Amino acid sequence: MRILIASDEPCFTVGLARGYALLGHEVLLGAQNFVQRLGTFDIVHFLWPEEYTCRQEPDDSTLAGISDALDWWGQRARLLISVNNFYPHGLEGNPAYRQLYGLFYSKCHAIHHFSNASREAVCREWPAALSKPQAVTTGFNYEHLLRCDADRTALRDALGVNPGDMVVLVFGTLRKWDEVRLIMKAVSAAHVPNLRLLIVARYSVGGLSARAWLKRKMWDAWCRWHRAITVGRFVPDEQVYRYLMASDVVLVPRINDLSSALPALAMTFGRMVIAPNHGAFPEYLAGSRNLLYESGIARSLAAAIRQGGGGGAGGEGGGEKKAARHQERGRAPDLHGHQG
DSSP states (O other), X not given: OXXXXXXXXXXXXXXXXXXXXXXXXXXXXXXXXXXXXXXXXXXXXXXXXXXXXXXXXXXXXXXXXXXXXXXXXXXXXXXXXXXXXXXXXTOTTOHHHHHHHHXXXXXXXXXXXXXXXXXXXXXXXXXXXXXXXXXXXXXXXXXXXXXXXXXXXHHHHHHTOOTTOEEEEEEEEEOOHHHHHHHHHHHHHHXXXXXXXXXXXXXXXXXXXXXXXXXXXHHHHHHHHTTOEEXXXXXXXXXXXXXXXXOSEEEOOOSSOSOOSHHHXXXXXXXXXXXXXXXXXXXXXXTSSOEEEOTTOHHHHHHHHHHHTTTTOXXXXXXXXXXXXXXXXXXXOOOOOOOO
């Protein structure tokens, strides 16, 4: 079949496209193909509805245009949407985005989820989804980011990590002050002497207000006080392995998000995950030795960090061997969503 992945996202679409290609299909990518109604396809696969509003809250005219485009494509191809987010981050319950997502769930021919929690949440919020075929698949991987020939010790040395340090990685975007406060309180309460935070994350909350500026200064000062290693710049895909391979544990500090890509990213590299016990996270980590903590509760996260510290932090851990075995299997990446 000829398949359009109607997205401009540059990372996980690589694995998704490869997965389709390994099954013998012809794959093209690009959100503009959907908007401009270009090409002929058997399947159009959607990932984030907000891509077609330039990630701005849609007005009535934008919604009408998207609805018309969905109708046009629906007469020419089978439409599939993978549920990546319940709502755009920080905009839960927004009426305009509720309408936007509702258009896709009502007009697509099938809906794909990465957890039963996703299926239940979507069907509860958008009853139109109940009438559509729904598939719930297992997780996904980022094996195209693996670099099993890299030297973990050299990567840790380059970051200034001591051989016995337990490196806890915070990766991605911190979207809420509550996430930042959770990290600060939990790490301070964990009392792990050899803990080193590796923060490859951008804190983007509150814009240019004085309150937002003060919070950023507080976060920066706390990081310096706790000897955190910070990387505030954008990290291209080909450099992601440097930080995953140098870490021992990957922390997911989400407060109420349905899901995240972080567990999949961490487990691709054989790293332990510490994630909140809500939404899809319990399903992602079920049957593994990864750790869950009570959502938003610093003392619970602190206990999980202490427990994670007993899993062979520092030096040459088992993560590289797991990642290498994962790559050697040569398995095509499963269909997956973001969650970053």
